[in-house]
Amino acid sequence: MHFVTGGFSGATTVAADLALASLAGTRVEPVLVLRRKRHTDLSRVHALRERGLPVYLLPGWSRIATVLALKRLCLELKPDVLVAHGFPEHVLGRYAGWLAGVPRLIQVEHNTRERYWPWSRAFSRWLAARSARLVGVSEGVRRRLVELGMPEALTMAIPNGIPLQRFEVEPPPMEEREPGIVMSARFARQKDQPTLIRALALLKERGLTPSLQFAGSGKASARRVAEALVTRLGLDAQVRFLGHHKDMPGLLRSQRIFVLATNWEGMPLALVEAMAAGCACVASAAPGVEGVFEDGVSGLLVPPGDAKALADALERLLREPELAARLGAAARAHALQHHGMPTMLRRYEDLMVSV
Numbered sequence: 001m002h003f004v005t006g007g008f009s010g011a012t013t014v015a016a017d018l019a020l021a022s023l024a025g026t027r028v029e030p031v032l033v034l035r036r037k038r039h040t041d042l043s044r045v046h047a048l049r050e051r052g053l054p055v056y057l058l059p060g061w062s063r064i065a066t067v068l069a070l071k072r073l074c075l076e077l078k079p080d081v082l083v084a085h086g087f088p089e090h091v092l093g094r095y096a097g098w099l100a101g102v103p104r105l106i107q108v109e110h111n112t113r114e115r116y117w118p119w120s121r122a123f124s125r126w127l128a129a130r131s132a133r134l135v136g137v138s139e140g141v142r143r144r145l146v147e148l149g150m151p152e153a154l155t156m157a158i159p160n161g162i163p164l165q166r167f168e169v170e171p172p173p174m175e176e177r178e179p180g181i182v183m184s185a186r187f188a189r190q191k192d193q194p195t196l197i198r199a200l201a202l203l204k205e206r207g208l209t210p211s212l213q214f215a216g217s218g219k220a221s222a223r224r225v226a227e228a229l230v231t232r233l234g235l236d237a238q239v240r241f242l243g244h245h246k247d248m249p250g251l252l253r254s255q256r257i258f259v260l261a262t263n264w265e266g267m268p269l270a271l272v273e274a275m276a277a278g279c280a281c282v283a284s285a286a287p288g289v290e291g292v293f294e295d296g297v298s299g300l301l302v303p304p305g306d307a308k309a310l311a312d313a314l315e316r317l318l319r320e321p322e323l324a325a326r327l328g329a330a331a332r333a334h335a336l337q338h339h340g341m342p343t344m345l346r347r348y349e350d351l352m353v354s355v
Helices: 010-023 042-050 063-077 089-100 118-128 139-147 193-205 220-232 248-254 269-276 307-319 321-338 341-354
Strands: 002-005 032-035 055-058 081-085 104-109 133-136 155-157 178-184 212-215 239-243 255-260 280-284 300-302
Touching: 002 010, 002 089, 010 032, 010 081, 010 104, 010 269, 010 341, 032 063, 042 055, 055 063, 063 089, 081 089, 081 341, 089 104, 089 118, 104 118, 104 139, 104 341, 133 139, 139 155, 178 193, 178 248, 178 269, 193 212, 193 220, 193 307, 212 248, 220 239, 248 255, 248 269, 255 269, 255 307, 255 321, 269 280, 269 321, 280 307, 280 321, 300 307, 307 321
Parallel strands: 002 032, 002 081, 032 055, 081 104, 104 133, 133 155, 178 212, 178 255, 212 239, 255 280, 280 300
Antiparallel strands: none
16 A cells, blocks of 8 residues: 555655556555645546556545544555655554554655654654664665664665656657757745756856756746746746646657756656656756766766856756767666666565565
8 A cells, every 4th residue: 555645746656656557567456545635636546546546535634634544444455565655644654554553564755855843753763663664765865764863774765766668769869959958847945946047147148048948837936936037137038937748758858958956856756757868967966866877977966056067067068969968878878777667666566575
């Protein structure tokens, strides 16, 4: 049983992808349980059910209601393993599973900067002693669990993966792509679109005017801040705000450069997708990003919030297309080998049947 927020965040995507992938195998019988949110997209729930995945919606209006409903469901379905994804769902889920007597509880932490209050941190430590494993979706997240006082012997890292079917087609050569930049991320405090916009302004001062496309929705207030900054810096002719984009593989294959400007991450799937599409990638060396690619070999890392360093990296890629091509090819090879859904699924299923 996978338990996760019904907000269809990155954690929900990972849990749903794992459950769907398990349907095709014989080792695990998956069930997905969502904590209902005000904005839960019922059409996406229906689409998952149409693919044969059992999906249950639990009340999310209060944490007590969620715990009691999940306890009842566990008593009814009697899962062998409960995998609780994301904060605070991994706290609520494991507590409900413990109350219901689920034999094995697994926590999956999806971010390096969750808002643990003293009580939730203490309660998480209590639950850790009653859990089979604590999983971080990257090595950075695993280290963060240890920093929070969780028992290191129980922690492990299983990097997130992506369905690779959308990226199996060989991408076009770098010289056939538009020498533009794309960033796929929601507009939120976690992401750092403003630093990328400032880097674009620095490039313009150096005589370089690549296009920049922002794909992603998020908070309207954060997007307005970015739009205002674009106008103030005179970049309206270069920058497009696409909102939610339905064909990210196609967009990524059409551009040479992908940027992930961010303040912190768990395991950035958007970056992995760009790597699989063969983009030359530049990313902030923020918690959760380290280890996704090797700096200088399959991408370039820059200090978070440093517009000049980001502009310098982008200038190198724009002026040295052979460097962009080499980094893009290495990034694609690394993503296909290490970050595919089959690899992630095998690691989780190995864990589930061994604990």
